[in-house]
Amino acid sequence: MAGLKPLLQNASLTLHPGQKIGLIGQNGAGKSTLLKAILNEVSLEAGNIAMPDTWQVGYVEQEQTHLSFSAMEYVTTGDTLYAEARTRIDQAELNNDHDALVASYDELDRISGYEVPQKAQQLLYGLGFSEAEFNKPVESFSGGWQVRLKLARALMQRADLLLLDEPTNHLDIEAVSWLIQWLKGFSGAVIVISHDRHFLDEVVQGIAHLDQGKIQYYSGNFAAFERQRNEQLMQQQALHDKQKQQMQHLKSFIERFKAKASKAKQAQSRVKALERIESVAAVQASNPFQFHFAEPEHLPDPMLFSDALSFGYEDHLILKDVDLTLRAGDRIGLVGVNGSGKTTLLKLLIKENPPKSGKLVHSKGLKIGYFAQHQLESLNLDQSPLAHMLSLTKEDMERVTDQEARDFLGQFGFSHDKTLNPIKHFSGGEKARLSLALMVYQKPNLIILDEPTNHLDMETRDALEMALQEFSGALILVTHDQHLLTSIVDQFWWVHDQRVERYHGDLDAYLQQRLRLLKEKQAQIKAEKSTRPGNISDTSNASSANKKAQRQQNAHYRKQLKEATRDQSKRLAKVEKQLSDAQKQLADLHAEMEDATLYEANRSKELKDILKQEAQLKVLIESLEDEWLLLEDEIEEITNSFSEV
Incomplete structure (x- = not known):
């Protein structure tokens, strides 16, 4: 299927009414192509895809259409039966055709069309839109919010089968939590591509794993898949030995942290990681990506602090009177709905944006490693990964040699040939891995990550999680990946109503509060x-x-x-x-x-x-x-x- 080398060969999968399946596999395995084949957007070289003639297939449109529509109108017309009934009503009114108007309203009543606007409102609220935005034209929203509108429009469809490709990208963790609840209540079948393990654990009852041109089906959620996959891989002795080394390394790290009373809390997330790795370590051991953050040479304490920090544009204030202290070893999860100011706060902390008032102090010896999606755009598209590595020169860092750079990039999945290719041909996931590699090499003692998992496949996410578990410096993390948050961070800063404050509770309590408000x-x-x-x-x-x-x-x-x-x-x-x-x-x-x-x-x-x-x-x-x-x-x-x- 698609291209000179078949992505799938003699692959089969059976989906039953109401069944929800997660489609996983490395980037390039053919997941998105399979969804396109179901939609008849690509042709099959052999075999067939069969489904009941009466089934309606719902999906997220690739192209953004109806840009002049209001957000509300755009979402409601995702229900095609409703849209057709409304069109007939408008035409009957235009023609002053009383009989046709009565018939059209009868049809609207038959399909419960009067409930459609209310359902659309609930979808928009759930995905983070305010009532004031309902009547704004689609074209006035940013790219990320237009993606949310396309998702809401897809969810409005009266689908027997819903196809979703990375639906949690561009969502904040609050919207992801709401989407999980919505999909749990959806009565149709679902095939969803996702690298978000918590999302898969909550939503699906089966995992279809695309690997080496085949589809292997595993019953249960993602955690069940990992257990079953682990049993298969544990039969390979070499992987078993590698697993034991990983576990021993993590155990010694936890013991070292537990020995310090002041670090006991930070050790808790490592304990959780150890519990998980004991059941899925063979899967981790087979991971092609293995990298580590270097032990920080210096850990200033506090690392930074702010006093009455405020930021905004002209008359629009985003953050006001922010007082924060980041201590050495803190592992902070930043939560708050999209648009609340999380990314703005991060840019203030790294001094990319100057504050409007107040002050921010970086302690001597602070070295920040910052990763955000916009950094991918700052990469030189004509340069190779090797050229990017060789250009890393700092006063306190020796110039990297050609071979050292190649060896280091190999840990991030770049073969020796790949290190020489211009990155303009790279996928989003490969660019993200390169940005991570450049950050890791600079040996930061404070890591700030803004949605690091977008574009990353499951293997790279797992490698990042393991590396962060071992990191002894401070960490600030913004992500919609609930699994990564719960396994990495120890405390939460809540950004809302122009304020930043410590949230006294765990992630479940925070998300339950948000769902209750919705x-x-x-x-x-x-x-x-x-x-x-x-x-x-x-x-x-x-x-x-x-x-x-x-x-x-x-x-x-x-x-x-x-x-x-x-x-x-x-x-x-x-x-x-x-x-x-x-x-x-x-x-x-x-x-x-x-x-x-x-x-x-x-x-x-x-x-x-x-x-x-x-x-x-x-x-x-x-x-x-x-x-x-x-x-x-x-x-x-x-x-x-x-x-x-």
Whole structure:
């Protein structure tokens, strides 16, 4: 498939309704090409991809379209049935065609189109947009926020199968947490390419590993994949020996830290890493990337501090009165929604941006290694990795020799031939690895990383994690990769409302707080939608003298309404119970269908019975949903008639 050398050969994969699969493999293994093949965007040289004719496939558009649309309009029209119904309504109104207008509104009602704008609002809120941005044109947003809009538009699709390629890139950790919850509630099937192990652990029930032109399927989440893969690799004695060396190195490092009471807390993340490496060390040992941060020659304490530090542009203040102290050995995770000022703070700390007021003091001997995505753009595209390495000269650093540079770059996956190629032909992941290599070589005692895992494949992420675990200097990390945060950092700085303050709690507590705020906002949207002008319960303008009479009138109204809707309410409660039971039975069936052995020849009768039950349940659920909607409409109609009295 694609190119002179086949990316995949005799590869097969089976996906069942409702199943969520993570697609992993090294960069260039063919993951994105496989998704394009499912979408018929690339042709197959052999074999076929089959799916039910009725299935709708949802995906994120590659090109940015409809730039003049508002964010809200762009997202809602991702629901193609809704978009078509709205187009027919607009055309009928233009033609003054009453019959066509009635028919179009009936169609909008049939597809529950009135709920679409509310769903779009919830998606936009979940992905970090404010209400003030809903009516802004798509073209007014930056590239990263346009990617979020494309993701929201994809999630609006009524898809039986959703294809996602690195959906967490360009998201902050709060939006990733929300997306995880959304995908957990999505009833369709999902194939997702991701290098974010926490995201995969939470979302998928199977891993498809692309390796050497084949697809190997592993049941369970990413942690289960690592355990199964580890068992395979542990059979190779050489890897087993390498694993023991890694574990011993990490154990000695932890013991050294634990011996110092002041460093006991910093050792905790290393303890977590050791627990993990004991179960997946063989996978790590097979990693082609192995690098280490040099032991800092000097660790000033404190490393830096700020006093009443403020920054902004003209009348727009981003950070105000920031007081921080970074101690030697601190491992800081920087959290806060995109746009809160995290990157601005980092640029202040490295003195790339001058403060508007206040002061920042770097201690003598501080040596900062800074990695950010925009640094990839500053690389000389016409130079090779070797030329970049040879150009590293500092007063306190000896000039690197040609062979030393080649050997060092080899740790980051650059072969001797690759070290001579101009980097303009490199992928984003290769450029990121080169930037990391240049930073590591300069032996910093403070490492500042701003979204380091974008463009990095799983192997490079793992190598970076191991190197950071061993690093004894200070660290400040911004990332949407929850696994990396929880395994590396010990404390969090929260950037919000122009302030930076210590967050007293772990990452789970912080994300739960953010999700709770989002749910409250979404509940508010529902409440505002259900509130109607003139409702008899609206007593905001009633005088204090009439409040008692108003309450009595409301009580009388509620009693009449309750009596009028008693039969519908009883039937509605019964239907809701039946619907809940049927949905649970269907979910249990789908769980059974994830068992790969179910599709073996000796279980064909059992599979046939399960598929029959699935079809019957789907018909029942559809019927119950129709009845539920009908009862809701009846209750709403009665309520409206009372409100008009």
